[in-house]
Amino acid sequence: MSTVLAGYGLVKKYGSTTALAGVDVEVGERDSLAIMGPSGSGKSTLLHILAGIIRPDDGQVLLRGERVDNLGENRLSALRRKRFGFVFQFGQLLPELPAEENVALPLILEGIPRGEAVVRARRWFAPLGLDGLEHRRPGQLSGGQAQRVAIARALAVEPDVVFADEPTGALDQATGTEVVQLLTTATRQSGASLVMVTHDADVAAHCGRILHVRDGRISGHSQFTVS
Template identity: 65%
Template sequence: MSERSVPVPSRAPGSAPAAAAAPAPGVPRLAARGLVHRFGVTTALAGVDVELGDGESLAVMGPSGSGKSTLLHVLAGILVPTSGVVTLRGREVQGLGEKERSLLRRSRYGFVFQLGQLLSELSARENVALPAMLTGTSRAEAEAAADRWLAALGLAGTEGRRPGELSGGQAQRVAVARALVNRPEVVFADEPTGSLDQATGHDVMKVLVDSTRAVGASLVVVTHDADVAAWCDRRIDVRDGLVVAPGSTTRAGVGPRPGERAGAPGGDLLGPGGAR
């Protein structure tokens, strides 16, 4: 894919829900205080505090079993913490019922997973359109929005292909398009380059960071790779369920190439007529 900035499409009327109003000044978009989570006798999170500002990208690093994926699942409302508080724009979310948390994940959050988790029986277009349809958008509008996103992410011509007919990098860009079709407030990415080679991982991270920034979404990336973390504005390290002092972050491999700056906005991300 070209190194040119991603020309994120504008939102067609009725194609996706609008983001909620901005929080009061000084209120982080997403925050957690004193998060503890246990699986039986195993403590996965042992008291974690974290904040994420508007449009900010945050890398959560740590080895396998450190608690980083549990942290993502709690922040995203997939898991309810054993104790502690999670807020979105100042509103507590951990006390919401499953139906409310499901609606939150559909309409205000987006997700990118290591293996994409695309539905194998659906085409690329249908995979991207599905989240919009689940929030009430008509099939025609949702599929039109999906086509615009696929074109913006360099996938024009693949709309009718199923995941098994796509390369690994193409499938992950479909997953990014699916995560962004509803213009979410926060995107959660769990090891988004874990199954890709370095060059393909670079392209996917560039697309992910540029496109989330362009739509004004905040981004949480869970990774064990410092080169992936280098794309984000900020990094925290998790070990044994606690936030610890970070090690050094390199900028080689999958990270930004010479001349690129991690997390830097592009000059034409929104494209013609793309203002929100």
């Protein structure tokens, strides 16, 4: 399996606190990696560094073999828009836009005409069980529906990697299971890799691999067969 995203020797400190102490991680083609650990273990810091949201104090991040952590802000912002997709705990949908325009927004921001962007966005509604909800605004959606819209938005740009930060944290167990099944299946079928932070072992078990983080270091690693 070829490596899509990698971090080597990643170090991050906040004052006297070491969030990451020299972490190495590799994410393969169509890989699904869950990062787990107790509060303050460094798992969210690791995701944010891999996603180009924050920069490491030491070490490097490579996307398909090219170093990206040292890019200027404009190029790094473009990288996040074009090659990464994001799913957050609370979806972060724009309340004034209907679902189809929330999904199309990353494409519109890249200069794709609105009509074309919406057509491309609608392609994700049936696979994610959202048929008929294209014109509903976030306030008219359930929590699970809103997260499925967020997944569609993340996949609309055809990213190399989707990053999910506690994507089921605001959902009940049954809805969370449904959402994570859709997330892992849809990312794999789209050709994207998935990096997910979760505190829930049942959610993490839907991924092909689990990375356990404690005190800023890798404390364990599990691998599964994903059908």
